[in-house]
Amino acid sequence: MPESPQYASVAVPLPIRKTFSYEIPEPWKGAAVPGRRVLVPFGRRFLAGYVVEVTSASPAGKKILPIHRLFDEEFTLSGKYLSFLDWTARYYLHPLGEVIKAALPAGMQLKKREVYEATPRGLEKIGSLPEGSLERKILLALKKKGGKGPLSSKLSGNTGRPWIPVIAGMISEGLIAKEGEAIEQKIKDKSIPFLRALEPPDPVPLTARQKEAYDVIRENGEMSLQEYKVKFKGSNSILLKLLNLKLVESFKKNTFRTPSWEGLDDWNDGPPDLLTGDQKSALEEISAALSSAKFIPFLLHGVTGSGKTEVYLRAIEETVARGKQAILLVPEIALTAQSVAYFQSRIRFPVAILHSGLSPAERYDEWRRVKRGLVKLVIGARSAIFAPLDDLGLIIVDEEHDPSYKQEEKLRYQARDLSLVRGKMEQAVVVLGSATPSMESFHNAMEKKFRYLSLPRRVDDRPLPEIQIVDMRREKDGEKERPIFSRPLEEALNQNANLGEQALLFLNRRGFSSFSLCRDCGYVYRCPNCSVSLNYHLADKAFHCHYCDYSQRGAERCPQCSSIRLQLFGIGTQRLEEEIKKKFPRVAVGRMDRDTMTRSSAYQKILSQVRRGEVNLLIGTQMITKGHDLPRVTLVGVLAADLSLNIPDFRAGERTCQLLTQVAGRSGRGSLPGKVIIQTFNPQHYSIQTAKGQAFVPFYEQELNFRKETGYPPFTRLVNLRLEGNVEAQVKRQAENMEKVVERFLKDRRYSEQIEALGPAAAPLSRLKGKHRFQMLLKGKKWQLLHEFTERVLAGLEQAHPLPGVKLIVDVDPVNML
Ligand code: ADP
Ligand code: ZN
Ligand code: ZN
Numbered sequence: 001m002p003e004s005p006q007y008a009s010v011a012v013p014l015p016i017r018k019t020f021s022y023e024i025p026e027p028w029k030g031a032a033v034p035g036r037r038v039l040v041p042f043g044r045r046f047l048a049g050y051v052v053e054v055t056s057a058s059p060a061g062k063k064i065l066p067i068h069r070l071f072d073e074e075f076t077l078s079g080k081y082l083s084f085l086d087w088t089a090r091y092y093l094h095p096l097g098e099v100i101k102a103a104l105p106a107g108m109q110l111k112k113r114e115v116y117e118a119t120p121r122g123l124e125k126i127g128s129l130p131e132g133s134l135e136r137k138i139l140l141a142l143k144k145k146g147g148k149g150p151l152s153s154k155l156s157g158n159t160g161r162p163w164i165p166v167i168a169g170m171i172s173e174g175l176i177a178k179e180g181e182a183i184e185q186k187i188k189d190k191s192i193p194f195l196r197a198l199e200p201p202d203p204v205p206l207t208a209r210q211k212e213a214y215d216v217i218r219e220n221g222e223m224s225l226q227e228y229k230v231k232f233k234g235s236n237s238i239l240l241k242l243l244n245l246k247l248v249e250s251f252k253k254n255t256f257r258t259p260s261w262e263g264l265d266d267w268n269d270g271p272p273d274l275l276t277g278d279q280k281s282a283l284e285e286i287s288a289a290l291s292s293a294k295f296i297p298f299l300l301h302g303v304t305g306s307g308k309t310e311v312y313l314r315a316i317e318e319t320v321a322r323g324k325q326a327i328l329l330v331p332e333i334a335l336t337a338q339s340v341a342y343f344q345s346r347i348r349f350p351v352a353i354l355h356s357g358l359s360p361a362e363r364y365d366e367w368r369r370v371k372r373g374l375v376k377l378v379i380g381a382r383s384a385i386f387a388p389l390d391d392l393g394l395i396i397v398d399e400e401h402d403p404s405y406k407q408e409e410k411l412r413y414q415a416r417d418l419s420l421v422r423g424k425m426e427q428a429v430v431v432l433g434s435a436t437p438s439m440e441s442f443h444n445a446m447e448k449k450f451r452y453l454s455l456p457r458r459v460d461d462r463p464l465p466e467i468q469i470v471d472m473r474r475e476k477d478g479e480k481e482r483p484i485f486s487r488p489l490e491e492a493l494n495q496n497a498n499l500g501e502q503a504l505l506f507l508n509r510r511g512f513s514s515f516s517l518c519r520d521c522g523y524v525y526r527c528p529n530c531s532v533s534l535n536y537h538l539a540d541k542a543f544h545c546h547y548c549d550y551s552q553r554g555a556e557r558c559p560q561c562s563s564i565r566l567q568l569f570g571i572g573t574q575r576l577e578e579e580i581k582k583k584f585p586r587v588a589v590g591r592m593d594r595d596t597m598t599r600s601s602a603y604q605k606i607l608s609q610v611r612r613g614e615v616n617l618l619i620g621t622q623m624i625t626k627g628h629d630l631p632r633v634t635l636v637g638v639l640a641a642d643l644s645l646n647i648p649d650f651r652a653g654e655r656t657c658q659l660l661t662q663v664a665g666r667s668g669r670g671s672l673p674g675k676v677i678i679q680t681f682n683p684q685h686y687s688i689q690t691a692k693g694q695a696f697v698p699f700y701e702q703e704l705n706f707r708k709e710t711g712y713p714p715f716t717r718l719v720n721l722r723l724e725g726n727v728e729a730q731v732k733r734q735a736e737n738m739e740k741v742v743e744r745f746l747k748d749r750r751y752s753e754q755i756e757a758l759g760p761a762a763a764p765l766s767r768l769k770g771k772h773r774f775q776m777l778l779k780g781k782k783w784q785l786l787h788e789f790t791e792r793v794l795a796g797l798e799q800a801h802p803l804p805g806v807k808l809i810v811d812v813d814p815v816n817m818l
């Protein structure tokens with residue numbers, strides 16, 4: 001009697017929030033388990049998906065197709081891991097298949113290739129085709145594959161012949177035929193040639209050199225061909241002879257491609273002899289938590305230079321000593337390469353590093369090393385929260401307040417929040433560290449949801465820098481426009497240069513100037529794709545959009561009225577660099593912003609230059625505020641503290657306080673005391689005043705009042721529903737439809753008591769990259785209810801026949817609402 005059929009629900013990478021059912025063919029019952037990667041037919045193509053559930057109940061609906069192929073067991077996701085991804089999908093209201101795709105390295109995605117077959121006529125003709133011709137190469141390649149297979153266009157190599165016409169010609173001549181399609185993984189495993197010595201049944205006479213080569217191979221057991229060539233310097237014919245005599249065999253072995261660390265000098269200062277008292281007590285608490293092997297979250301609030309890195313390092317070492325694994329999340333690898341290098345120099349167990357600077361192949365291989373359990377620690381940017389470790393004991397999120405933990409496209413997750421979810425699921429300890437914790441995390445610590453650890457002093461009792469606020473409203477210099485440098489900043493820069501010390505200047509705007517204005521008709525260069533003015537760049541004397549890649553050359557005369565009275569306003573880092581070079585011609589200046597840091601090695605290069613004293617004044621955007629440890633910097637100047645205050649975002653005050661405190665923290669980290677000068681037009685603003693006192697707690701209290709009054713996080717949760725489309729009227733109409741759906745559900749008292757809807761309104765950036773944008777913000781006191789409500793709104797919108805050409809983006813816990 002045939003057994004009853006089994007069915008699998010499969011999550012596929014498509015923007016549909018549901019799974020699809022497939023029949024499990026008889027031989028794969030027991031193998032097609034939840035977590036198994038499978039290839040399934042979908043419409044007219046095949047998709048790689050994951051089994052999430054297996055049932056014997058026959059699914060309703062149309063004909064159920066069978067699973068087409070099982071992928072290697074190596075790619076099977078554990079139940080624990082799958083639950084984590086499933087939670088992520090539900091929380092961020094995103095299709096599970098797309099969540100899985102986002103969590104796995106892109107190299108695992110599939111590509112389709114044509115399969116060709118050599119015809120008998122083609123095989124017969126090989127001999128008569130000219131040596132080295134592309135036709136001959138193609139036929140030989142197919143012959144080698146047993147007559148058929150996919151072809152690589154690389155075969156055309158240096159023949160200089162175009163691929164497609166040659167293939168078409170061979171098909172019409174009947175030399176080859178199209179046989180079908182093969183579906184393959186984008187990145188293949190890399191294998192390299194290896195050698196192994198064999199014991200001959202009878203002694204074989206060898207020359208002295210042959211014997212020498214044979215011994216090298218035999219002594220090594222197995223060795224790569226490359227290693228052999230290093231150890232034995234001799235001609236190839238010796239090895240060929242050994243292979244022919246069957247004294248040595250060659251075989252292929254898989255290896256991992258390892259990422260290179262270009263430009264990383266040795267940053268190692270060696271371990272400190274003694275922990276500070278604060279470090280010690282923080283570690284004792286973390287250590288007790290690790291030994292309990294339970295989910296215990298901590299907020300490690302340590303001022304800049306208090307030695308948080310050392311705490312992370314020892315907590316990780318202890319985790320590994322307990323036989324468990326750890327994840328260390330850092331905001332942006334390129335900017336934090338210094339601490340990554342420091343970690344690598346201090347630890348003696350295998351580490352994987354996952355970040356966007358790796359090639360797809362390196363990323364795929366790092367992922368596989370993690371998946372096989374070959375590493376103890378994963379260091380990475382936000383996506384490393386998805387590292388497939390099986391025995392997680394500790395997750396650390398460094399600079400937990402950093403906005404880069406929020407992914408701003410597709411799956412809009414917040415890695416810091418997910419670290420808590422994963423920690424809870426895996427009973428791991430979670431440490432969120434920062435000098436300027438996010439409002440959310442600080443609130444959680446005050447509410448006793450997190451344990452609060454504090455490092456209130458700098459290492460060696462070094463003083464925090466002295467901060468001076470300069471009121472730029474008073475800095476008008478006679479009749480002329482306002483100066484770029486206030487007198488106090490200019491004096492301090494002079495003194496810094498005279499003493500041979502180093503300085504950082506922070507200006508959060510790149511380019512030369514932020515806009516140009518015609519003094520006669522008011523014309524301003526604007527981006528045709530985005531609702532912003534264009535920034536002038538000196539390097540190419542052109543106007544650039546900072547939101548899309550649009551640029552245009554600047555003209556001598558106003559494009560509207562031909563006036564020559566065009567004036568540039570709003571200074572950027574390029575202009576600042578010019579001004580500094582004019583004022584301080586003898587100081588070695590460097591600049592760190594998106595325009596100069598086009599390669600990831602550029603960061604290490606410029607930071608090394610500062611360390612070695614080849615650059616003594618570093619100008620930069622917020623990149624320079626990140627945790628760099630530059631001991632000779634004694635002066636930090638903030639040119640325009642107001643830039644981040646004037647952004648229409650409820651987090652503007654928090655961001656400003658964090659940026660100012662972080663950049664101030666770069667000063668006076670070595671043995672010399674530091675000074676900070678902040679230029680502002682809002683000297684009384686509490687973000688600036690509290691940054692001056694470097695007192696986070698008073699800031700937190702004041703900001704919390706503001707959040708409570710206005711009903712923003714951490715007192716509420718938010719979901720931003722954004723509509724985008726090419727035609728403004730369509731987007732607006734869809735926004736009105738959305739409003740109707742929201743209002744309909746809000747009639748239910750259960751929702752209206754807890755949930756508030758703002759908008760729809762045009763987004764502050766009402767046009768971006770050619771798309772018109774409208775948004776509606778949902779606020780809820782309890783996230784479960786807010787989610788339930790949002791789910792119903794989404795379902796309601798689907799039923800209401802969405803307008804074509806308008807895309808809905810669901811952003812849960814939004815950070816960027818421009
Ligand atoms: P944070 O991340 O808190 O800003 P770091 O971890 O970068 O601070 O530490 C600041 C500096 O102090 C680093 O140069 C580090 O090597 C050093 N340091 C850390 N702990 C100690 C210690 N216990 N004794 C001496 N130096 C230490
Ligand atoms: Zn004009
Ligand atoms: Zn633009």
